[in-house]
Amino acid sequence: MTKRKALISVSDKTGLIEFAKTLCELDIEIVSTGGTKQYLEESGIKTTAVESITGFSEMMDGRVKTLHPAIHGALLARRDKAAHLNDLQAHNIQLIDFVCVNLYPFKQTILKEGVGLEEAIENIDIGGPSMLRSAAKNYASVTVIVDPNDYPIVAKELLENQQTTLETRAKLGAKVFRHTAAYDAVIANYLTHNVAEKNPELLVLPYERKQVLRYGENSHQQATFYKNVLPDSYSIACCKQLHGKELSYNNIRDADAAIRIVREFVEPTVVALKHMNPCGIGTGATIFEAYIQAYTADPVSIFGGIVVCNRTVDLPTAKKMHALFLEIIIAPDYTAEALACLEQKKNVRILKLDFSQDKQAIETEKTGVLGGMLVQEQDSLVEEVDQWVCVTKRKPTKEEQQALVFAYKAVKYVKSNAIVVTNATQTLGIGAGQMNRVGSVKIALEQAKDNLIGAVLASDAFFPMSDSVEYAALKGIRAIIQPGGSIRDQESIEMADKYGVTMLFTNVRHFRH
Numbered sequence: 157m158t159k160r161k162a163l164i165s166v167s168d169k170t171g172l173i174e175f176a177k178t179l180c181e182l183d184i185e186i187v188s189t190g191g192t193k194q195y196l197e198e199s200g201i202k203t204t205a206v207e208s209i210t211g212f213s214e215m216m217d218g219r220v221k222t223l224h225p226a227i228h229g230a231l232l233a234r235r236d237k238a239a240h241l242n243d244l245q246a247h248n249i250q251l252i253d254f255v256c257v258n259l260y261p262f263k264q265t266i267l268k269e270g271v272g273l274e275e276a277i278e279n280i281d282i283g284g285p286s287m288l289r290s291a292a293k294n295y296a297s298v299t300v301i302v303d304p305n306d307y308p309i310v311a312k313e314l315l316e317n318q319q320t321t322l323e324t325r326a327k328l329g330a331k332v333f334r335h336t337a338a339y340d341a342v343i344a345n346y347l348t349h350n351v352a353e354k355n356p357e358l359l360v361l362p363y364e365r366k367q368v369l370r371y372g373e374n375s376h377q378q379a380t381f382y383k384n385v386l387p388d389s390y391s392i393a394c395c396k397q398l399h400g401k402e403l404s405y406n407n408i409r410d411a412d413a414a415i416r417i418v419r420e421f422v423e424p425t426v427v428a429l430k431h432m433n434p435c436g437i438g439t440g441a442t443i444f445e446a447y448i449q450a451y452t453a454d455p456v457s458i459f460g461g462i463v464v465c466n467r468t469v470d471l472p473t474a475k476k477m478h479a480l481f482l483e484i485i486i487a488p489d490y491t492a493e494a495l496a497c498l499e500q501k502k503n504v505r506i507l508k509l510d511f512s513q514d515k516q517a518i519e520t521e522k523t524g525v526l527g528g529m530l531v532q533e534q535d536s537l538v539e540e541v542d543q544w545v546c547v548t549k550r551k552p553t554k555e556e557q558q559a560l561v562f563a564y565k566a567v568k569y570v571k572s573n574a575i576v577v578t579n580a581t582q583t584l585g586i587g588a589g590q591m592n593r594v595g596s597v598k599i600a601l602e603q604a605k606d607n608l609i610g611a612v613l614a615s616d617a618f619f620p621m622s623d624s625v626e627y628a629a630l631k632g633i634r635a636i637i638q639p640g641g642s643i644r645d646q647e648s649i650e651m652a653d654k655y656g657v658t659m660l661f662t663n664v665r666h667f668r669h
């Protein structure tokens with residue numbers, strides 16, 4: 157009786173020797189390609205060269221080695237169809253029952269420094285996915301392994317029963333199509349980018365599971381966190397957790413929102429955030445100062461919130477944080493004493509984020525809608541402050557100008573209709589997500605009411621009417637920044653002039669819905 161055959165052709169050799177030894181123990185003949193054969197034989201594992209089956213030697217630098225009917229016929233033949241088996245016999249092809257293939261490292265190649273198109277193209281695997289797909293299509297009879305993590309389960313079943321179960325083969329087959337689809341998606345996106353195609357007719361998104369979450373937005377919703385297979389600018393997906401409970405769905409979204417804000421600032425900055433909106437943004441000469449600014453911006457809302465710092469957390473800052481209940485702290489690093497201080501609380505999630513990564517936001521923004529997905533560029537436009545126009549008689553003082561720059565950075569990250577009241581180093585009042593703009597103005601000013609000397613106000617979009625301007629002026633605001641663009645801008649300008657308030661137009665709107 158001819159031995160059962162396993163075809164092994166792998167780039168990632170993890171766990172291979174042990175698995176191949178198990179196949180030998182079970183008297184399964186191993187057929188392999190050049191590099192894999194050499195690797196196995198160096199460990200004393202005897203294999204048959206794939207060339208002895210195809211009758212062709214590998215050619216074109218490995219572009220063609222297993223692409224042959226003797227391989228694909230052996231994998232695709234239905235074992236329950238006499239006609240298929242007759243075809244095999246007619247061509248003297250023997251069945252292959254096991255396939256163990258993983259692919260040329262395309263992703264790792266394109267991530268290397270200075271890799272050109274030619275090298276990338278040579279790392280597009282063709283023969284490997286073809287074998288995987290043939291085997292996976294025929295999972296009813298063929299066991300296919302694309303992930304070395306699956307060697308143990310297959311080995312176990314073979315050692316116990318000489319064969320794998322249909323259930324396992326079906327799972328492994330489905331996994332293959334996920335892997336080849338994701339592999340092709342990375343290639344497709346790379347080549348699409350290469351030809352600068354901005355709106356391709358098909359969107360293919362390779363994401364890998366990072367974490368199965370305990371639940372989603374609410375405890376009755378299932379949820380999973382998937383991350384882009386290609387690392388992008390610094391993000392919640394790249395954070396390393398040093399301490400505390402597992403991140404939840406809401407934690408991840410909030411942390412993401414907070415990280416986006418801190419990206420905007422170069423100087424030491426702390427962002428405190430709750431429910432996708434900042435409740436305090438503070439800057440200072442040191443991270444301690446910045447934290448105090450963010451905390452005092454709204455000492456009530458920060459409770460149970462998320463704090464992101466863009467500098468190493470030191471002991472004095474950690475002590476202040478420790479005095480509060482915070483869900484998550486994110487920073488580029490922590491001094492040993494600061495970490496020890498924060499770790500006294502069992503549950504607080506302490507995360508480290510490498511801020512040195514490229515912060516240019518190249519990843520697009522994707523929003524799910526029922527039945528589809530919207531894709532847009534991130535709102536990463538850098539404001540050109542010298543293009544802002546003062547439309548009122550009164551011009552901003554130097555201090556007001558600094559505060560207006562700070563306010564306009566902050567308002568961009570507040571849910572529309574967004575209004576922020578700030579000084580030059582901290583938010584003082586934040587009106588978020590109201591259905592009319594004057595509602596947000598009132599909320600922001602009510603919160604800032606004890607700190608309005610020298611405060612400025614920013615709006616993420618134009619004022620449709622002059623009522624907001626009047627309200628702000630009556631409360632003591634002396635300078636306002638907004639995009640402008642309403643057909644009734646003139647009314648707002650006149651209202652500002654009436655109260656001696658400065659108003660700048662930026663001509664750039666920053667809705668955040």
Ligand SMILES: NC(=O)c1ncn([C@@H]2O[C@H](COP(=O)(O)O)[C@@H](O)[C@H]2O)c1NC=O
Binds near residue numbers: 189281283
């Ligand atoms: N061209 C082919 O027919 C072909 N057949 C298998 N491969 C790949 O070659 C790699 C293994 O090659 P080797 O055993 O020679 O080191 C595997 O990642 C496998 O997916 C091929 N390479 C690329 O397409």
